[in-house]
Amino acid sequence: MADVSERTLQVSMLVAFASGVLLGWQANQLRRRNLDWRKQRLQDKLTTTQKKLDLA
Template sequence: MADFSERSLQATIVVSFLVGFATGWQANRMRRKFLDWRKKRLQDKLTETQKKIDLS
C-alpha cells in the first residue's frame, strides 16, 4: 500500500464526506418531489372519484 501523508488522508476523508452529503441531499430532494407528485396524483384521483359518486 502506498504511503499517504496525513494531509492527503484528511483531504480524502473530507471530500468523501462532502460527496456523500451532496448525494444524500439530492436523493432527499428527489424523494420529496416524488412524494409531492404522488400526493397530487392521489388527490386528483380522489376528486375524480367523488365527482363520479356525486353524479350517480
C-alpha cells in the same frame, strides 16, 4: 503499499464526506418531489371519484 501523508488522508476524507452529504441531499430532494407527485396524483383521483359518485 504506498505511504499516504496525513494531509492527503484528511483531504480525501473531507471530499468523501462532502460528496456523501451532497448525494444525500439530492436523494432527499428526489424523494420529496416523488412524494409530492404521488400526493397530487391521489388527490386528483379522489376528486374525480367524488365527482363520479355525486353524479350517480
